[in-house]
Amino acid sequence: xxxxxxxxxxxxxxxxxxxxxxxxxxxxxxxxxxxxxxxxxxxxxxxxxxxxxxxxxxxxxxxxxxxxxxxxxxxxxxxxxxxxxxxxxxxxxxxxxxxxxxxxxxxxxxxxxxxxxxxxxxxxxxxxxxxxxxxxxxxxxxxxxxxxxxxxxxxxxxxxxxxxxxxxxxxxxxxxxxxxxxxxxxxxxxxxxxxxxxxxxxxxxxxxxxxxxxxxxxxxxxxxxxxxxxxxxxxxxxxxxxxxxxxxxxxxxxxxxxxxxxxxxxxxxxxxxxxxxxxxxxxxxxxxxxxxxxxxxxxxxxxxxxxxxxxxxxxxxxxxxxxxxxxxxxxxxxxxxxxxxxxxxxxxxxxxxxxxxxxxxxxxxxxxxxxxxxxxxxxxxxxxxxxxxx
Amino acid sequence: xxxxxxxxxxxxxxxxxxxxxxxxxxxxxxxxxxxxxxxxxxxxxxxxxxxxxxxxxxxxxxxxxxxxxxxxxxxxxxxxxxxxxxxxxxxxxxxxxxxxxxxxxxxxxxxxxxxxxxxxxxxxxxxxxxxxxxxxx
Numbered sequence: 353x354x355x356x357x358x359x360x361x362x363x364x365x366x367x368x369x370x371x372x373x374x375x376x377x378x379x380x381x382x383x384x385x386x387x388x389x390x391x392x393x394x395x396x397x398x399x400x401x402x403x404x405x406x407x408x409x410x411x412x413x414x415x416x417x418x419x420x421x422x423x424x425x426x427x428x429x430x431x432x433x434x435x436x437x438x439x440x441x442x443x444x445x446x447x448x449x450x451x452x453x454x455x456x457x458x459x460x461x462x463x464x465x466x467x468x469x470x471x472x473x474x475x476x477x478x479x480x481x482x483x484x485x486x487x488x489x490x491x492x493x494x495x496x497x498x499x500x501x502x503x504x505x506x507x508x509x510x511x512x513x514x515x516x517x518x519x520x521x522x523x524x525x526x527x528x529x530x531x532x533x534x535x536x537x538x539x540x541x542x543x544x545x546x547x548x549x550x551x552x553x554x555x556x557x558x559x560x561x562x563x564x565x566x567x568x569x570x571x572x573x574x575x576x577x578x579x580x581x582x583x584x585x586x587x588x589x590x591x592x593x594x595x596x597x598x599x600x601x602x603x604x605x606x607x608x609x610x611x612x613x614x615x616x617x618x619x620x621x622x623x624x625x626x627x628x629x630x631x632x633x634x635x636x637x638x639x640x641x642x643x644x645x646x647x648x649x650x651x652x653x654x655x656x657x658x659x660x661x662x663x664x665x666x667x668x669x670x671x672x673x674x675x676x677x678x679x680x681x682x683x684x685x686x687x688x689x690x691x692x693x694x695x696x697x698x699x700x701x702x703x704x705x706x707x708x709x710x711x712x713x714x715x716x717x718x719x720x721x722x723x724x725x726x727x728x729x730x731x732x733x734x735x736x737x738x739x740x741x742x
Numbered sequence: 743x744x745x746x747x748x749x750x751x752x753x754x755x756x757x758x759x760x761x762x763x764x765x766x767x768x769x770x771x772x773x774x775x776x777x778x779x780x781x782x783x784x785x786x787x788x789x790x791x792x793x794x795x796x797x798x799x800x801x802x803x804x805x806x807x808x809x810x811x812x813x814x815x816x817x818x819x820x821x822x823x824x825x826x827x828x829x830x831x832x833x834x835x836x837x838x839x840x841x842x843x844x845x846x847x848x849x850x851x852x853x854x855x856x857x858x859x860x861x862x863x864x865x866x867x868x869x870x871x872x873x874x875x876x877x878x879x
Contacts, residue, residue, distance in 0.1 A: 404828065406869070457871075530832045531867040538835035615828060617869035625869070627828065678834075678844070690835025692869075694828045695849040 356393075357638045360718050363397045367712055372397040374633075374709050376702040377645055381546045384646030393642035398709055398716065401549040402566075402631040402701030405542050405693025406617055408528065409508035409579065410626045411447040412464050412606055415500040416475065418442055423487035428477035430463045430494075437477070441485055445505075448616075448626035459624030461616035464504070467496055468568070469611045502606035504567065508578040510630045512550035512598040513654055516541035516675060516689075518667065518682065521660035526621035530692050532659055536667075538688045539656055539680055544698035545649045545672035549632040550598050552645045554591045558634050560719025565602055566631035566705050568614040571714060572604025577723045584728040590651045591644075594669060598723070602630065613701065629697060631705040635716055649673040656682065743796060746775070746859055747803075748819050749787040750812040756781050760811060764791070768802040775859050788816065788860050817855035820864075821874040827851055828870060836863040 366372035373396050375383065380399045383392055414435070416425070424441045428434075432453070435446040450460035466473055472493040481488040496502055518539045519525045519532035526532075530540045543551070553559050563574040578599025585593040613629030636642050649672035657664040667682065674680055675689045708714035736742040749760070756779050764770050771792035779785030793799035806813045829851045833842045841857035842864055844850070865873045 405830075526866070530869075531836050531863065533836060533863075540832070540835055615870065618871065619869055620866040627830075627869070676846075678846075688835045688838075690833075691831040691844070694830040695844075696829040699849070 358393075358397065358636070360635060360637075360716060363635045363637075364716055366397055367709065367716065372710070374398040374400065374706050376699070376706055377401045377547045377552050378699065378702065380646045381648045384648070389639045389643035389646065392646055393636050393639045396636050396642070396645075399552060399634045399636060399645040400631060400702045400705040400709060401552050401634065402547050402629065402698040402705060403510065403544040403549060403693060404613065404629045404697035404701060405544070405627060406528065406619075406625045407506060407509045407628045407630075408449050408625045410464075410504065410506035410628060411445055411460065412467070413501065413503040413505050414444050414446065416442045416444070416494060417498070417500050419487065419490055419492075421487045422485045423477060423490050424479040424482055424485035425477040425490070426479045428475065430473050430475055431466070432474075433459055433463050435460075449624050451623055456623065457618040459616075461624045461626035464606070464626065465611060465614060465616040467502060468606055468609050468614055470496055496607050504572070504602070504604050504606040504609065505575070506602045506628070508580060508599045509602045509628065510549050510578070510600045511543075511596050512554065513548070513593050513596055513652070514542050515595045515655045515657040515664070515666070516670065517657055517659050517664075518687065519660045520658050520667075520683075525659055526619065527659055528619050528622050528625065529659065530619065530690070536658075536682050536685070536687050538690060539675070539682065540690050540692055541654065541672070541675045542692040543652075543654070543672065544693055544695055545652055545676065546647055547695070547698045547702055548652075549630060550600070551592060551647060551652055552632075553634050553641070554587075554593065554644060555725075556598060556723050557641065558637065558718070559600075559632060560722045562717070562720035563632065564715050564717060565600070565604075566629070566701065566708070566714065567602050567604040567609070568606075568628050568630075569610035569612060570604045570606070570608035572602055574600050574719070575603040576601040577727075580729050581723065581727050582729050583725055588651075588653050590647060592647065592652050594653055595655045595666075600630075613697075627694075629701045631701045633705055633709050633714060633716055649676060656680070743799060744790060744792045745799065746788065746790050746816040746856075747813050748816060748860065749789060749806065750814070751779055751785040751787065752810050753782055753784055755810055756783065756785055758809065760806070760809065761787075761789070763805075764802055768798055768805070769794070770798065770802055776861070790859070816858045816860045819860055819876045820855065820858050821876070822853055823872050823874070826870045826872045830869065832869055833864040833867045833873065836867045
């Protein structure tokens, strides 16, 4: 091994021999107070990360199996929550934020949580009836024991940073960033800071298509970049984007997942969402990676945005050491700060992932394809009566 | 000594000047934090009572009971279903008496019922429906 770099193979060999040093990202940040990145690269082989927060852009593919006589399910619901049936005969997708037509606080995330927990869910399906799928209606209780696949497939998870939220108006706002009291009385933030997966490898040198990921208790995979993937957000001097930037599309076997890391949530006047535990194990390949994984909360900055104004303009830049302190100075007043993602569970996840890596139950492998390093996002433009963007 | 209580009125005693009597007869400081009292209907009043001595507080509470007004510490009116809680902390930003706060060492949610003023903001702020407030509704 050279003085400066370690290969994936070398780290895997050390793991197989039981000689690797694995620490959590919080432990790495602490170690960096007493050693340089160069020293850290020598001491530590793998750093584990974790987050447990609301990830609305999630959902689950289900294959129910064919009844006899068979049906081409076109419209279907699970415990009354509509699922998308426009995929073959008995495949469906239930989105986490889909809402029950009569119960605004119950939706797709609850169906996913219940199925993952082994509970029975009532399936009601209908189709027009065809020569090959003559059946027109089907009703039955299903559970994870009775159906073929439950594949969690989430278009956008694990946001690399996220703006904090406040509200300068004179009425309370109920948002996906929680309850925002008037007059900027509180600021809510939602990132596990120095434990957050994509903040520990901001250039995504070790994360890409095919990377193994801890998803809700199961060994899952990074399928692609997540939607709204953005590499062009302004960064601070530590290379950390100052607001929401990169994202991951994650896929995994929901039958192996656990309610401990997957929970349905309801945000008042907003709707249903899904809290997920996500973690990545990052190899400390060299001095640069050692510097990245030892990032501290005070060096991770984010923008505090005003959700009462159009476009949610940023009011100030803060960092996670301040946000976690419980209060922040905003417009010459003290505002309360509160997290939306659970740091306690993020820590537990990083520790669990450390255990899995050390016991060779969680593989370390390089991505099969790197993400684009030159992507930003487009706004959706409306059109005037002549069909021109307006 | 300061204590928060929910006073539950029956329909027949909503016309009594109960708070005036507490202040005048028992020399208490009474701060009304929340009220839902209408003439001729059952109602609830959330009050912070400050007494110089425990004995005075006891006498006042005894008198309230004699008037048919049930008096219950706020701690018995707010319910936290801890087994649903994931310790996210979403409730802490809206809890101004700081009855709900994150323990900065293990980042577990800690609840100090004595501080609760039964404002109910936590009920809506919690994404997991952990809180229930019984304010005589």
